[in-house]
Amino acid sequence: MELIHPPLLSQIKAFMDRSLRRQEIISSNLANVDTPGYRAKRLEFSRILRTQRGDHWMDPSSSKFSSSVSRLHSRIDRKGVAGSLGNDRNNVNLEAEMTELAQNLLKFSIVSEIYQKEIQMIRSGIREGRS
Amino acid sequence: MSTLFSALDVSASALQAQRQRLNLLITNMANSETTRTPEGGPYRRKDLVFASQPLQSFPEILAQLGGAGTTLEAVRIERIVTDPSPPRLRYQPGHPDADEAGFVAYPNVDPLEEMATLMSAVRAFEINVKAFEAVREIVQRSIDLARA
Numbered sequence: 001m002e003l004i005h006p007p008l009l010s011q012i013k014a015f016m017d018r019s020l021r022r023q024e025i026i027s028s029n030l031a032n033v034d035t036p037g038y039r040a041k042r043l044e045f046s047r048i049l050r051t052q053r054g055d056h057w058m059d060p061s062s063s064k065f066s067s068s069v070s071r072l073h074s075r076i077d078r079k080g081v082a083g084s085l086g087n088d089r090n091n092v093n094l095e096a097e098m099t100e101l102a103q104n105l106l107k108f109s110i111v112s113e114i115y116q117k118e119i120q121m122i123r124s125g126i127r128e129g130r131s
Numbered sequence: 132m133s134t135l136f137s138a139l140d141v142s143a144s145a146l147q148a149q150r151q152r153l154n155l156l157i158t159n160m161a162n163s164e165t166t167r168t169p170e171g172g173p174y175r176r177k178d179l180v181f182a183s184q185p186l187q188s189f190p191e192i193l194a195q196l197g198g199a200g201t202t203l204e205a206v207r208i209e210r211i212v213t214d215p216s217p218p219r220l221r222y223q224p225g226h227p228d229a230d231e232a233g234f235v236a237y238p239n240v241d242p243l244e245e246m247a248t249l250m251s252a253v254r255a256f257e258i259n260v261k262a263f264e265a266v267r268e269i270v271q272r273s274i275d276l277a278r279a
Contacts, residue, residue: 116276
């Protein structure tokens with residue numbers, strides 16, 4: 001059922017879920033930019049992707065992949081983010097967070113654009129078959 | 132379970148906290164020369180303490196029951212403290228609040244320090260507005276998907 005469950009759409013869904021998760025973490029880091037003792041969090045996606053890569057090339061529709069993504073939830077790195085600790089023991093790096101914010105938003109826009117194109121293609125496929 | 136609107140709550144908590152901080156700063160600045168207060172003595176500089184707080188919405192609590200930890204941390208004002216540092220003494224023998232030696236106790240407010248904190252609070256407010264807008268953009272784009 002390539003048309004009803006196109007692999008691209010499920011990949012897009014997985015990407016958007018991750019993108020949202022990342023946005024939540026960025027929002028939390030930015031909200032706590034002045035909280036003493038707060039440690040920045042980061043979604044460690046690339047490392048998990050690397051360990052997955054060996055036996056299973058990035059196929060977000062596979063159960064193995066989705067289980068690793070759901071495991072990400074508990075894997076959020078609390079202390080591993082490199083950044084200098086200020087007097088208040090807070091290591092939120094403002095520039096890094098803002099870059100991440102912009103990147104995340106742009107990636108989401110691109111992917112949603114791809115989604116719309118995919119739907120358009122499916123739609124035109126249906127239309128052409130009808131005539 | 133999407134916690135998309137919780138991300139907005141986190142940004143909103145930061146906006147509220149920073150605005151509260153601004154209010155306190157303004158109070159400090161306005162009273163930087165106040166020598167009389169209801170408690171007696173000169174005005175004392177006020178400061179506040181931020182603390183992070185895991186956001187506990189209903190879906191979040193459900194998710195925790197399922198074993199997953201919460202990702203969202205809002206910010207709240209833990210308490211408002213009074214700066215214990217001594218007041219600044221100025222020699223003004225003619226002043227009605229002067230002591231026997233002619234010194235008037237002025238508030239322990241340093242305008243330079245307040246201005247620096249003011250800038251930091253405004254910046255923090257701005258970046259959280261940016262984060263808020265980013266989430267709104269993502270929601271808007273998700274809605275647009277349905278129109279494709």
